Amino acid sequence: MARKTSLSGFPEWLPEERLVELHVLDVLRETFELHGFSSIETRAVETVEQLLRKGEIDKEVYVVSRLQEDEEAPEKDDARLALHFDLTVPFARYVVENGGHLTFPFRRYQMQKVWRGERPQEGRAREFTQADIDVVGDGALPFRYDVELALVMIDALAKLPIPPFVLRVNNRKLAEGFYRGIGLQDTAGVLRNIDKLEKIGPEKVAQALCDELGASPEQARAALQLASIRTEDTSFVEQVRALGVNTQLLEEGLQELAEVVGEASRRAPGTVVADLSIARGLDYYTGTVYETVLVGHEQLGSVCSGGRYESLASTGKKTYPGVGLSVGVTRLVSRILAQGMAEASRKVPTAVLVSLVDEESWSQAQDVAGQLRARGIACEVSASAAKFGKQIRYAERRGIPYVWFTVRAEDGSLAHEVKDIRSGEQVRADPAAWTPPAEDLRPVVRPAGA
Missing domain, CATH: 3.30.930.10 (Bira Bifunctional Protein; Domain 2)
Structure with a gap:
């Protein structure tokens, strides 16, 4: 905790x-x-009179006041504002x-x-x-x-x-x-x-x-x-x-x-x-x-x-x-x-970290992230083009299960791959179609031992 x-x-x-x-x-x-x-949803404050109409809880009520004295503040204590209990x-x-x-x-x-x-x-x-x-x-x-x-x-x-x-x-x-x-x-x-x-x-x-x-x-x-x-x-x-x-x-x-x-x-x-x-x-x-x-x-x-x-x-x-x-x-x-x-099941909503191959690829990585988000896949883009190993370790610390790689082939085309950093499996992926397994799409809260 x-x-x-x-x-x-x-x-x-x-x-x-x-x-x-x-x-x-x-x-x-x-x-x-x-x-x-x-x-x-109701407001956070009520008048003291409203809060104390029923029950003996006056010692538990937090009264709200301004640091600077308010000339228009109510004279009667019951008209003061207090946080609801x-x-x-x-x-x-x-x-x-x-x-x-x-x-x-x-x-x-x-x-x-x-x-x-x-x-x-x-x-x-x-x-x-x-x-x-x-x-x-x-x-x-x-x-x-x-x-x-x-x-x-x-x-x-x-x-x-x-x-x-x-x-x-x-x-x-x-x-x-x-x-x-x-x-x-x-x-x-x-x-x-x-x-x-x-x-x-x-x-x-x-x-x-x-x-x-x-x-x-x-x-x-x-x-x-x-x-x-x-x-x-x-x-x-x-x-x-x-x-x-x-x-x-x-x-x-x-x-x-x-x-x-x-x-x-x-x-x-x-x-x-x-x-x-x-x-x-x-x-x-x-x-x-x-x-x-x-x-x-x-x-x-x-x-x-x-x-x-x-x-x-x-x-x-x-x-x-x-x-x-x-x-x-x-x-x-x-x-x-x-x-x-x-x-x-993980610490953060993020399912995918989109990595950077170099500093110039940031805008391109944002395009990939936009395609993933459009289909409800939470993702974030690396802040810098550190070595891939460092970017993967960042994802591990954050609890992000997948890392996305985009590289340019010799013919100039873009190749996309996604790595499950828990299993080490890395496969080709299309940012317009790839979806993680349902259990990885968002964090799941499970009973202990489940």
């Missing part, structure tokens, strides 16, 4: 590593488009502002950089790339989209050079209905503590529920019993009901979660788990919540997460409910590279 950058938390890739990242982005893009999602909040603003020009339900995907002022560590950066998909409705959105998005993301992740993964699903209605049923009314506070379960363990979570929220030991124990339920099918429904809590909100959440898990387990068995410990930290989720972990790499955290939100996007008169999932592309690529899970 590339060396650590001088500015912690802002990863930079070497060219061959960037090819792996581009492969991940291309696979996601192609899959999202196959499922009917349209691409958008995710793509969902900017998307909600985008929908409200462009609702009259969109067709609903609106299916979008978005791949952009985001920024968070977190402490850099493995899997967490201050600048990173996310790839999101969302479906948003006008006033209402059928629950079926919660099921569909899980299936779309399973399809996308299954095509990436990563280990097996598990999409863990829960429903906030289920959790909140249960907490209220046992007498805990600060459901957001309970969710925030349950969300720390894997980090600090059940004993500390139980203590926090008692100390911070005033829960009794029995209430804390019941909340942890719910969070301990995990099934690969809909059997979680009976396990929850066996806990003896019954509320309308709980029942609604059970039915919705059963629909997601039932359909996903039928279409992609083993990839979806009902995990009732999943809470998600952001407050705008109102129903289904998702988290995805790589099997054997659970300590990395979730590589794809999201959920249902009913009122994140709203004009006051109109509400746009939605459901979405976000892939942490940088987190995924970092693990792929660190563990050698995949690699590019």
